[in-house]
Amino acid sequence: MEIVSVDPFYLKMPEITHAADGTQDTFLVRIRTDDGVEGWGESDASPLVSMAAYCCPMSHGNIINIRESLIGESVDSADDVRRLHAKAIRNGLDIQQIHHAYAAADLALWDIVGKAQGVPVYRLLGDGQSHAKLPYASVLFGDTPAETRELGEGLRARGYRAAKFGWGPMGKVDEETDIALVAEARAGIGDAAQLMIDAGIVWGEDADTAYARASAFADYAPTWLEEPLYPNAMDAYASLTARKPPVPIAAGEGAGQYRQAEDIIVNGGVQFAQIDVGRIGGITPAYRVRQLCEERGVQYVNHTFKSHLSVAASLHVFATNAEFGLCEYPAAGSPLSEGLASHVERGADGMVCAPGAPGLGVTVDIDAVREFHAPVRMEVDGTALGFDAP
């Protein structure tokens, strides 16, 4: 099959707030082949900046845009998808945004090959059966400990057996509030559930405070403490994990390329590596991180705060490893993220599986794409760079 079109779309909610809620807009890419197979992908990235990486004029041999790297190429196999990943990243060597931007294209290409071959993406990636994962509801802390408890109770009522609370007031008031937030999250979700805490990089490079909080939170038995420090504060992560805090440390969502994930695993010493396929450059590099986790005895878990297109893509990466048992599962999305694609539903047992249908295995709702589409126009020197409507 030959790639005949690569169409990036900017979708957004009518109103955007400062909340750390990644479902307020999205960056979507549709790729079509000459025999009519269509694939879709989504990045967790700035839509406008990513779109520019699809159409920017060439600066020299190391700044070549993604459309130019893909249009006219052949895509028939998993090897082709990997080859095109390498080509686009090489052509965009000096485009810092390339990994964020290309992620959506990589998902779309895996979707295409899976659809053409009639198999789910996880089977293209390697051997093995798909294993169910325990989905954890991913929500922001309430504005107060009491509101956080209510959120937890609501998730429990919806049948969640695991939940992560993050950002919001954590780390911004005082130690007492931090602990109260965790205590009320635990009270709300119940003792039987797994509880994860996402500190939202709030302690910067301060490994001592991160260690102190991990120790204090241990009374509430969280599965992990996530991103207590800046993503790149590697010395601080190394210092924190070397002290073996009583709550395991998780990080990695900020990894915008394979090396950053490798760095936080090998040098940062985290016990859970949280990888966002929509930032690291797609399924292709995420699968390499899964393999690194297997080699090093680290738990791989997805980071996902977008639509179920991203949930499905994330699950394919680690579906065949039974020991990687958790899945971040957005539980409080916007009408955009909830409506964009068919859902990876929880089963009667509360578990989720990578879709078994061909490709990524979810269906994009073109009406939702059109409803939330924000048309973009870019011109350089009077020349329009050309984006089609969905």
Added chain:
Amino acid sequence: MEIVSVDPFYLKMPEITHAADGTQDTFLVRIRTDDGVEGWGESDASPLVSMAAYCCPMSHGNIINIRESLIGESVDSADDVRRLHAKAIRNGLDIQQIHHAYAAADLALWDIVGKAQGVPVYRLLGDGQSHAKLPYASVLFGDTPAETRELGEGLRARGYRAAKFGWGPMGKVDEETDIALVAEARAGIGDAAQLMIDAGIVWGEDADTAYARASAFADYAPTWLEEPLYPNAMDAYASLTARKPPVPIAAGEGAGQYRQAEDIIVNGGVQFAQIDVGRIGGITPAYRVRQLCEERGVQYVNHTFKSHLSVAASLHVFATNAEFGLCEYPAAGSPLSEGLASHVERGADGMVCAPGAPGLGVTVDIDAVREFHAPVRMEVDGTALGFDAP
């Protein structure tokens, strides 16, 4: 002083080729304050993608554009410049391009504070006298060894006592050609000069070939072998440098944030760290890398393949360290890069110094800006994001 305008400009030559020549276009930023002080900066980055990072609509609290981070802020001191760097990078946590894009703004802010205080930027950065550096001419290999020799002879005739040859056919034909390129570069520039070889990441993750070439090239006594491997191939760099090749290894130009420079120094084990202020996010993080180099006994050297605005900015970073004695000095630029700003000229002794005039110490030629300006128009959902003309 209050920041009242932040204007990004896309400048380009009429024709752009695939050559690894970063002077074919540029990304320029002008910042103005309420009392009329004007600063300029330049990134080594895709102009269009970087421009989007100045105007992209907010996605959430971690995707906020650079203009929004800066307009209305006060800037009176070096501490303000550092504070604004931290603010803009934090607001753009999930904009992968943020460091490339912000670099130009960081340069412009140092320029402003230096001009307002009447001192050169190196004096704002720390104590100490400015020391002259030996400029090395930075050119691409010729298409053949013979052409490379001619290039070397030309540089020698122009008085260069050091020259770097890079990219072109290196690593793309066979070992014999690679060695002939180095031999003829040496023959052209002469035995008295320092010679640097830039392999242009051509051996990927193949540390064995890189080691073999470093050994073969040692006969021609190069000062370093630069970027024999992919920027992120950290295991390969570690393996190569651990074998102590007879030619020192240099790398780092791809560092798009402080951690990447720290990674190639600490984990990659390079002996020369080549930092591009126009990619790493400006003078602010580059100065931190200089300090890390001082702590670890690694040589800091600039990477610069843009206008003399970037040459000046680069020199300020390490002017006050007498032991960091080399300066990459673009010697074959385009009319755009040559004409954009006044030059940091070589002295009668062939050396270059950080300009002593206030700020960055070079003058941008507004006529050149207008001549090469490529107007950009970006619209999202019918709303123009607004770029002024220069």
